[in-house]
Amino acid sequence: MAAVDEVVHRGRYAPSPTGRLHLGNARTALLAWLYTRQQGGRFVLRIEDNDFTRSRPEFEQRVYRDLRWMGLDWDEGPDVGGPYGPYRQSERVELYARESARLDTFACVCTRRELRASARRSPGGEVIYPGTCRQRPVEPGRPAALRWRAPPGVVQVDDLVHGPAAAVDDIARDVGDFILRRRDGVWAYQLAVVVDDAAMRITDVVRGDDLRFCTPRQVHLLRALGHPAPRYAHVPLIFGPDGQKLSKRHGAPDLSALREGGATPERTIAVLARSLGLLPDAVPAIPARALLARLPPVFRAPLVDRPLALAALR
Ligand SMILES: [Zn+2]
Incomplete structure (x- = not known):
């Protein structure tokens, strides 16, 4: 008899419903789905609406429609x-x-100005908290952020893409x-994402490269909470000619616009796959499911990152 808790590959895609999915989101979703399906794993869709000040139900509905249109499916x-539900962060607070x-935390009432005055910056330019409120008594009722008294240590994260x-x-x-809950009551991405990945037994995280920089602190949190860290694959973002993330400004349609404008999912999938070097240029259209049979395992070989052939979508 198989063990009840047998570890299977569990992958996920976890968009924030704060806007329409663009082609960069679509490419990340496609890679996460391909990788999970190739491994015979379970694919989880989680809606990261933890920031209730920016999330909108309308965008959540578009996520479902756009991903299904691409030919992607999910098991949970x-x-x-x-x-392992609920699968909406707003329902998991x-x-x-x-x-x-379960963590050693303290209330922080520092103003933005106080924080900006701190001399210490991370290599990425973020303010490093000077510890002002570690010993400062905070009167009850005063709005405060919640910070983790993070224990020192060096955290190193391996990556399927970056080595x-x-x-x-x-x-x-x-x-x-660092902050676990903002002053306005919103739980920080750093906490919500690790709590959810652990609770949902996620074994493999495929996400955009812009999140690579915060992976060590997430692994630090996971360890403090006694959870295993998943494998990570941080995949390339899509940039416009000006070096900024691809968006409408570059004349790039979002997924809803493509879907509603009569583009075909097969051409869209082919353009995304070709930009990663997963498909020869001679293939103009392919359903997502047909890619599964055709591709060698993704992340086994280095990913190629080429400009999107946007003209082929029209
Ligand atoms: Zn403070």
Whole structure:
């Protein structure tokens, strides 16, 4: 008899419903889905609407429609349920409170100006918290952020795309005591994402390269909470000719615009796959599912990152 808790590959795609999915989101979703399906794993769709000040139900509905249009499917998610739900972060706040209560935290009432005055910056230019409120008594009722008294240590993260030591932080020197809950009550991405990945038994995280820099602090949090860290693959973002993330400004349509404008998912999938070197230029259109049979395992060989052939979408 198979063990009940047999570890299977569990991948996920976790968009924030704060805008329309653009082609960069679509390419990341496609890679995450391909990788999970190739491994015979379970694919989880999680809606990261933890920031209730920016999330909108309308965008969540577009996520479902756009991903299904691409030919992607998922085994667990807000719309299909599953054993590790709820799959919307807005419905998981009690879990965030419970998990953060297991950590050594303190209330922080520093103003933005106070923080900006801090001389210490991370290699990425972020303010490193100077520790002002570590010993400062905070009167009850005063709005305060919640910070983690992060223990010192060096955290190194390997990556399926970038190789060993893809991200390294000396937590005390490069990160400091970071925020778990904002002053307005929004749980920080850093906490919500690790609590959810652990609770949903995610084994493999495929996401955009812009999140690579915060992976060491997430692994630090996971360890403090006693959870195993998943494998990570940080995949290239799509940039416009000006070096900024590809957007409408570059004349790039978002997924909803393509879908509603009569583009075909097969051409869209082919353009995305060709830009990663996964498909020869001679293939103008292919359903997502047909890619599965055709491709060698993704991340086994280095990813290619070529400009999108936007003209082929029209
Ligand atoms: Zn403070």
